[in-house]
Amino acid sequence: MANRVRAALFIALSLAYPLVVYLALGRFEPRWLALLLMALALLRALATRQPVWLAAAGGAAVLAALTTVFNDALPLKLYPALVNAVMLVVFAVSLRFPPTVVERIARVSEPDLPARAVVYTRRVTQVWCVFFIFNGALALATALWTTDRVWALYNGGIAYLLMGALFAGEWLVRQRVRAAHRHE
Known part of the structure; x- marks a missing residue:
């Protein structure tokens, strides 16, 4: 049951991601939006043990880290x-x-x-x-x-x-x- 909830949450966040980022960019610094990307990375990592999806979670985490360090929206996008x-x-x-x-x-x-x-x-x-x-x-x-x-x-x-x-x-x-x- 917990895996289904994580999977559903991951799908919902992934689908809403571009809209959430767009609406939040003018209101929050990009480094704070990196938390959303980290949440996606974490949910992906928890939902699977497959190497390709773990690599995807790692890629998302790298983008979030770059956003945090440089406070730039490009990695989010x-x-x-x-x-x-x-x-x-x-x-x-x-x-x-x-x-x-x-x-x-x-x-x-x-x-x-x-x-x-x-x-x-x-x-x-x-x-x-x-x-x-x-x-x-x-x-x-x-x-x-x-x-x-x-x-x-x-x-x-x-x-x-x-x-x-x-x-x-x-x-x-x-x-x-x-x-x-x-x-x-």
């Missing part, structure tokens, strides 16, 4: 790019060492995936890798070269809409692929 980089690594490594992330998720509801479905999940994992490259590059660009407002708008809104569109698009494609294979 780099967190969404870090998240995309970690997700890219997780998905890409699963391509090299199957089963892929998407296959593992699919097997939760359908343990006996046919071979064609495994091929499909591999392709979906590749699409997500491309998404994480694209989204991470935009997260980095907004952190480095745009205003706080544009950064928050992209990372706290547009990126989620793009992710939702990818989920919805994949679901539609999957329904068509399933229907086509039912008629074979």
Whole structure:
């Protein structure tokens, strides 16, 4: 139960992170906002024992420390790019060492995936890798070269809409692929 609560809190804080940072930047020094990033790092570290997620928590802790030392908002704004980089690594490594992330998720509801479905999940994992490259590059660009407002708008809104569109698009494609294979 405690793990679920930590996971839910982590997800909620992660989703709200860009908006919270944006709203707080004019009111608090960046070093105080580093506490939010440290909370995310701590929750991530407590929620998992997997090396990649522990490395992500370490990366967030480094960004928080840089924010604290230099009292600068840039490290805070780099967190969404870090998240995309970690997700890219997780998905890409699963391509090299199957089963892929998407296959593992699919097997939760359908343990006996046919071979064609495994091929499909591999392709979906590749699409997500491309998404994480694209989204991470935009997260980095907004952190480095745009205003706080544009950064928050992209990372706290547009990126989620793009992710939702990818989920919805994949679901539609999957329904068509399933229907086509039912008629074979």
